[in-house]
Amino acid sequence: MRRENALSYYGLIAFTFIIVLLGIIMISSASSIIAFAREKDAFFYLKRQIAWTSVGFIGLIFFSKVDFHRLRKISFVLAVISLILLVLVLFLGKSAGGARRWLILGGISFQPSEFAKFSMIILGADLLLRIRKEKPGRESKHKGYRNSLIFIVAINILLIILQPDFGTAFSIFLALFLLMVLSGEKIFSLFKMGIASLPVILLIILINPERIERIFTFLFPDKNVLGGGFHLNQSLIAIGSGGLYGKGFGMSRQKFFYLPAAHTDFIFAIIGEELGLVGAISVVIVFLMFTYFGMKIALRSKDLFGKVLAAGITFMIAIQAIINMGAVTGVLPITGIPLPLISFGGTSLLFTLCEIGILLNIALR
Amino acid sequence: MSAPRSREKIVYHRLIIIFSFIFLCFSGITARLIYIQVIRSEEFNKQALRQRLRKIKLTPKRGIIYDRNKNVLAMSIEVDSVYATPRFVKDPDNTAEKLSLILGMDKSIIKQKLTRKSGFVYIARKIDKDKSKKIKKLKLKGIGYLRESKRYYPGSNLAPQLIGFAGMDNKGLTGLELYYDALLQGESGELVTEIDPLGRSIPDGVLNLSPSIDGDNVVLTIDKNIQFVAESELKKAVESSKAKAGVVIVMDTKTGEILAMANMPSFDSNVYNQAEVETLRNRAVTDVYEPGSTMKIVIAASALEEKIVRPQDVFYLPSTIKVADKEIKEAHERPPGNFTFSQIVSKSSNVGAVTIGLKLGKERIFRYIKSFGLMEKTGIDYPGEVKGYLPPLYRWYGSTIGNIPIGQGISVTALQMLRAVAVIGNDGVIVKPYLLKDVLKNETADSNGKSKSIKPVSRRVVSHETSQQLKNILKEVVAEGTGGNARVSGYEVAGKTGTAQKPKSNGKGYEKGKYIASFVGFVPADNPKLAVIVIIDEPQGVIWGGSIAAPVFSNVSEYSLRRLKVLPAVVN
Known part of the structure; x- marks a missing residue:
């Protein structure tokens, strides 16, 4: 391992640890009330998060040891598994809060859309770079790969929207789009694709009145405090009342059922409330540093597949963090995606840690 | 050789651009956090307090009225009041039936109360101890009890016009109960607590307690x-x-x-x-x-x-x-x-x-x-x-x-x-x-x-x-x-x-x-x-x-x- 890579390698490990630890600590506070109310055990979610963290680190170690090139060979297999799971969840999934997002396998709930994120990035990095293997002048062959990628990703996204889980679908879309930008797609064709996808996105939004309401709430937050604006308003109250230094760890008041999903999608609001501006900005910086080291690994990689895969993974994590924190602070519409490595949620944690394992593997080569 | 090389360059540049974009996003969130947590912090803090602080009135115990030899003429005793939280009531018809039998009230009136669109409704206030015991035994869903103090006159019809009486809210309405209300009443206290959206109090959430002061006891010249x-x-x-x-x-x-x-x-x-x-x-x-x-x-x-x-x-x-x-x-x-x-x-x-x-x-x-x-x-x-x-x-x-x-x-x-x-x-x-x-x-x-x-x-x-x-x-x-x-x-x-x-x-x-x-x-x-x-x-x-x-x-x-x-x- 070269010296520059060593810094990124260990930096990434360090910040992963910091984020995961922060997540566990904040879940212990944010989930305790709802855990006790629902499960009569204040540590219910904490225990599960710790268990998933252990599994996740096994995944991380595994993927950091296995040559990432092997993933390229099974990218289609992963995509097919993803499709099967996404179809299965629509029929057999556990319904909660008006959505079917979870498959229950032997008492463990599993979120196929998280696996979809993982597999789509690997597939994307693979297909977008197949052109390099071809001889120059075989542009049409590349387009074939690219279009088939678009097709597969579109089906995945569609299945995820059917759950419905617009946030995850959108983050996959955005990560894949950035992957295309990165992989050297011509600006003009990117522009065309962007224009083409706009009406589709609009249509998807307009089909569901709830999404219209969310967009409306986002645009005019004060008009709808009791309806859809309730979540956002409670989130802002949490963060705002935290002030500069916060109320102190464990002292959140908003977690007493004022703020919904305090331990999952809105955990960042609890961080803002308990740890204040200092804590909230620290989280932003931690993610920024994580992204920085991820990018650094991508840049240093001699291997173009490794470069694109590393970048794709980093994008995926950064995009989710931005969309989540943006929604919680009211600068982006609420879409319902977790804050990576911090929000409670086993599948997300597992695959995020696996992805980080791949990043580390790329850094090693 | 030149084509892949240029491609590497494109990837390099675009990666820098995308990272800059991500950096900008994080900066934007930071700016937003400063806006919420510094500039508008006080306003959100007020909103937070407004929605979770509740003032609870603590009612003092009304004083005793004695005759000149310290025989009790009027005193306050603790009794139960029955209330309902209509949305928790499972079977209004059956519940009303059971309650009406014990309380001796009209079933339709109780049922009407049980189906009211409200979080709290009194079914019967200040009822006899044996009645409340019977109701408690039924363990009815959505039915709750409040301890309330009720005025009790041991002499029943001894000097009723003179002593007067205190009403449901423990305020003197007539007679000496009215005349010496200020003495007998005491001072109500206030408990400021933090509650969750369902009205349950938040543990360790007590912010302020000014205890109630019980009313004075009065001794009459009456024998x-x-x-x-x-x-x-x-x-x-x-x-x-x-x-x-x-x-x-x-x-x-x-x-x-x-x-x-x-x-x-x-x-x-x-x-x-x-x-x-x-x-x-x-x-x-x-x-x-x-x-x-x-x-x-x-x-x-x-x-x-x-x-x-x-x-x-x-x-x-x-x-x-x-x-x-x-x-x-x-x-x-x-x-x-x-x-x-x-x-x-x-x-x-x-x-x-x-x-x-x-x-x-x-x-x-x-x-x-x-x-x-x-x-x-x-x-x-x-x-x-x-x-x-x-x-x-x-x-x-x-x-x-x-x-x-x-x-x-x-x-x-x-x-x-x-x-x-x-x-x-x-x-x-x-x-x-x-x-x-x-x-x-x-x-x-x-x-x-x-x-x-x-x-x-x-x-x-x-x-x-x-x-x-x-x-x-x-x-x-x-x-x-x-x-x-x-x-x-x-x-x-x-x-x-x-x-x-x-x-x-x-x-x-x-x-x-x-x-x-x-x-x-x-x-x-x-x-x-x-x-x-x-x-x-x-x-x-x-x-x-x-x-x-x-x-x-x-x-x-x-x-x-x-x-x-x-x-x-x-x-x-």
Whole structure:
């Protein structure tokens, strides 16, 4: 391992640890009330998060040891598994809060859309770079790969929207789009694709009145405090009342059922409330540093597949963090995606840690 | 070789651009955080407090009302109120059915409450302990209980008009419960807590607690036993004479302490909402009546004080006397004859009283009536006291001076009349009647156990000599005159009977067959301890004060004197 890579390698490990630890600590506070109310055990979610963290680190170690090139060979297999799971969840999934997002396998709930994120990035990095293997002048062959990628990703996204889980679908879309930008797609064709996808996105939004309401709430937050604006308003109250230094760890008041999903999608609001501006900005910086080291690994990689895969993974994590924190602070519409490595949620944690394992593997080569 | 190389470059540049973009996004979120957590922090903090702080009123325990010997007359007990949280009620029909059986309420009313769109609705407030126990056993979903304090009157129908009652919210509504509400009520406290959106309090969320201060206990001048005897004797008299109502007041002649204040008809304070309106009044202070012959005491006292007569002066009285256009007769027709001044009072001669009245003249009569406190409220510590009516001098017609001396055309309350007569027993000094003997400060209050005592108010009305002379005359009333039935064995009684026709409500003339029979006096005559007035309103059949009211006086006095351990005088 070269010296520059060593810094990124260990930096990434360090910040992963910091984020995961922060997540566990904040879940212990944010989930305790709802855990006790629902499960009569204040540590219910904490225990599960710790268990998933252990599994996740096994995944991380595994993927950091296995040559990432092997993933390229099974990218289609992963995509097919993803499709099967996404179809299965629509029929057999556990319904909660008006959505079917979870498959229950032997008492463990599993979120196929998280696996979809993982597999789509690997597939994307693979297909977008197949052109390099071809001889120059075989542009049409590349387009074939690219279009088939678009097709597969579109089906995945569609299945995820059917759950419905617009946030995850959108983050996959955005990560894949950035992957295309990165992989050297011509600006003009990117522009065309962007224009083409706009009406589709609009249509998807307009089909569901709830999404219209969310967009409306986002645009005019004060008009709808009791309806859809309730979540956002409670989130802002949490963060705002935290002030500069916060109320102190464990002292959140908003977690007493004022703020919904305090331990999952809105955990960042609890961080803002308990740890204040200092804590909230620290989280932003931690993610920024994580992204920085991820990018650094991508840049240093001699291997173009490794470069694109590393970048794709980093994008995926950064995009989710931005969309989540943006929604919680009211600068982006609420879409319902977790804050990576911090929000409670086993599948997300597992695959995020696996992805980080791949990043580390790329850094090693 | 150049193509892949340029491609590497493209990837490199675009990666830098995308990372810059991500960096910008993170910076944007940071800026937003500063905006929310610094610039608008205070505003959000206020919003947060507004939505989760709740002020809970802590109700103090209402003070106890004791009689003079610390027997409880009114106290507060803890009882359950049943409420429902309608959205948690599983089966409104079945729940209503079960509740209606125990509470004895209409099922449809309960069901209507259970299905109301509200988070809280009372089903029944302050119910019996055994009822609430039964309901609790059913373990009904959505039904809850609140501990509330309820006023309880151990004596049930003992002095209900006097004590009054406190309502659902523990505020005094009538009587002494109302008059001393400020003392009894205490101070409510406040608990500021933090609650979650469902109204449950947040653990460790108490921000501020100012505890409630329980009400003070008050001690009345009333003697429970004397009150009881006064009530039962009065009840007997009212029932046997088929009267409409009656009043007995027993007062300490020298201090003005009220020992009993009985009213009939009566009611049970514990179920005051079932009482008839007619039974609620404390007639002793809220109702006026024309005193009739008992007024002769005031006239006689005035004449003696003015020294225009001496007790042994003899008057020749015709059968009737004409004043202006009105002829005044005696109650029992008699031939013309000689009467001493004493006999005019003891035999209750109307003609004699008018004769004395004419000698006094209206100005002096007016002045003495006023001096005896008959034109002002006694100032007793009881709400809603009224004063009697005496027409101002310029409205006295020619015949008025023929009416006032025999207690017509003037109205007084029983308490006013008792107080006026007690003047004679109290050596010519008028006292202020009162009911509050002591206030026992609650332990939680700062002045530990210090009690507030009331100083008697007094004023001289007539001289010692006058009161002695009149006292002797009033002894004669009982010894050999109209008040024979008022005698108490072992004690000498001084007093006066009264039988007055009731004026018509329009003020023109008198109702035929409607009388007020009364007796007022004090005992033992030479060193009086008690002043007692008995008033029977509209007795049927025998209507004379000496026949109906005097025996009540006798029985109540006899019991009271023994209870108070007043030594009997040696008489004959």
